[in-house]
Amino acid sequence: MARITYIEHNGKEHVIEVANGLTVMEGARDNGVPGIDADCGGACACSTCHAYIHPDWMAKLPPVEAMEADMLDFAFATDPARSRLTCQIKVTDALDGLVVQLPEKQI
Numbered sequence: 001m002a003r004i005t006y007i008e009h010n011g012k013e014h015v016i017e018v019a020n021g022l023t024v025m026e027g028a029r030d031n032g033v034p035g036i037d038a039d040c041g042g043a044c045a046c047s048t049c050h051a052y053i054h055p056d057w058m059a060k061l062p063p064v065e066a067m068e069a070d071m072l073d074f075a076f077a078t079d080p081a082r083s084r085l086t087c088q089i090k091v092t093d094a095l096d097g098l099v100v101q102l103p104e105k106q107i
């Protein structure tokens with residue numbers, strides 16, 4: 001279980017406890033956090049689960065796989081230093097305290 005703070009583009013925060021084994025995307029989608037569309041359902045095939053990871057957390061996440069890197073090219077307003085596809089990040093206890101900022105829009 002990890003407590004994850006999702007921050008909408010307008011600054012509104014949602015603090016959600018997300019079970020291990022779910023993804024960061026599922027934690028938002030299943031709790032009605034606006035800003036993550038997840039059109040492909042988590043198959044790394046749409047890029048509409050793009051979010052900005054707080055800089056303190058980037059190095060603690062699993063590395064970006066090739067497929068995620070390819071799909072990130074299609075996401076809106078990416079920042080190479082902090083953009084990830086949230087469906088590719090599995091929740092574990094180690095992510096307790098993660099802070100994720102949502103983009104202005106998805107593609």
Ligand code: FES
Pocket residue numbers: 025037038039040041042043044045046047048049050071085086087088
């Ligand atoms: Fe489609 Fe993440 S939900 S790429």
